[in-house]
Amino acid sequence: MSLSLLAVGTVAFDSIETPFGSAERILGGSATYIALAARLLGVPVRLCAVVGRDFPDAHVDELASRGVDLEGLVRDPDGDTFFWAGRYHFDLNNRDTLATHLNVLATFKPVLPEAYLDSAIVCLGNLDPVIQSEVLDQVKGPDGKGPALVVCDTMNYWIGSAPEALAETLKRVDVLIVNDAEARELSGEPNLVRAARVIRAMGPQTLVIKKGEHGALLFCGDTARPTVFMAPAYPLEDIHDPTGAGDTFMGGFAGHLARIAEGDPAAASDPEAMKQAVVVGSALASFVVEAFGPDRLLEMDVSDLDERLSDFHRLSAIPAGLVAL
């Protein structure tokens, strides 16, 4: 039986400006990227999000054609779809938010369809931590004992404005995926090794710290002697649009664990599986930034991914034999 992955987050319109071009009101949102990334790995994906009256059927069809289960995509006839506009700086590491129109997201209360309740893996995209908890309340999991794995994203806004609610959610999270600035803010520790210790004590057994062009750090396993892993970022010459890279990472990370868990549920929580999941997430993220919005995810296939995974091996493998003295 295939393990199902539930992607909870936003489905949105994004308007994006980068030094390489711009795009107006294209398909975006965390749930979109999470779902498309996990679908590329062949994992059954259920999507839970809300769109408004202005959301075109063509986008719905695009997601459906990739095999995303859209029973949980609610269309709110009383409002417009969540809209975000941003401008990236020349180095692509920083961006200004030009507009955030919550629209139908402002009143969204996710109610999972009956068929979603047995989801094994839950990906909580960046949302109000109260909403994230309410989703977890509903998931019964494959055996009625709750989800097998909860993967969660958050952002500075919630760390600053809703620390108590976030703390409650984090107690129920297995894997937290944040960027380095968020890890520092959440922990109050500038040093990332110390930050990881503080954050893991808040609940998540596994922590992934994304560092953009500098790769990603994984902390997992035994808390006293954690497994630390440093995944490289793929050295790209042309980064056209970083939007969605973090969500794509999450979809690839969780999707890889879903595939492993299908064969051997215990293996999916092994540090070695977590390391692989970070690399799969990084590899998928390295594709999505090559074009605007989710275009690259929509056109690529697993053979592209396979090739890039080989590149990641080549990129980071330390030649053995001569290093030791």
Place this chain on the structure above:
Amino acid sequence: MSLSLLAVGTVAFDSIETPFGSAERILGGSATYIALAARLLGVPVRLCAVVGRDFPDAHVDELASRGVDLEGLVRDPDGDTFFWAGRYHFDLNNRDTLATHLNVLATFKPVLPEAYLDSAIVCLGNLDPVIQSEVLDQVKGPDGKGPALVVCDTMNYWIGSAPEALAETLKRVDVLIVNDAEARELSGEPNLVRAARVIRAMGPQTLVIKKGEHGALLFCGDTARPTVFMAPAYPLEDIHDPTGAGDTFMGGFAGHLARIAEGDPAAASDPEAMKQAVVVGSALASFVVEAFGPDRLLEMDVSDLDERLSDFHRLSAIPAGLVAL
């Protein structure tokens, strides 16, 4: 026959403030760190630098006791030793220079002792590129055809103030080691993959870009299809003093290649050897930042290094077998 490594640079007094403490007028300088790092690898090291009348014999003895050949350490009786004072910010990634007194360095013209002329590997610490070239003019190398390998450092100051002289030096350099800001400034390219292509076209066949806590990037081999390697940085909880990390990296990098070249000269220019050298340099640099000045290099031994090299393998090895789809 052992291949000799020539370390050209500064021997200095450093006054350092970090959030973890401070140290006054301690032993420093690029040649000091390069020499001590390479000596830890057992490589014969010759040092070329100048000190002033105020330089204590105790420091000379410290270097001599580690087996550094000091015939090329000139003592200028008419002035004081080069002095640098700096203060590191809380995140240790940025520092303010509080004082730079060139003193005897201002008039230093290195003249290599006869016994140094057959040096195989030349490490040019950060100095005026004119001086760097004048050193290269003198080295005859083991077979009279010049040095087998020239490894060079530079900094923003020379990139901005002496671009022509630097360009001349770079034509004679095999491996350039700079940080990411320097690579961007030298190339005029914000993207590091593009920057590497521009810099390698200036002369250095191999380029290492140091990124501090984010590791190091290596570009080498074929120019059309370069070998790219990303070495992790060791995730340290306590960084006491970053001073000398870059010079220690260079000494470890060049020292490792010297060891490989001793057994097989052709192997030392192989991309696999370069990758290993980056990891050895990174490992040694991860020690030096654990204490003020070169203290850690002076007290550690090769078994400490061996252990940390194993950590680097664990830190970056992607588990095989399950990643490919």
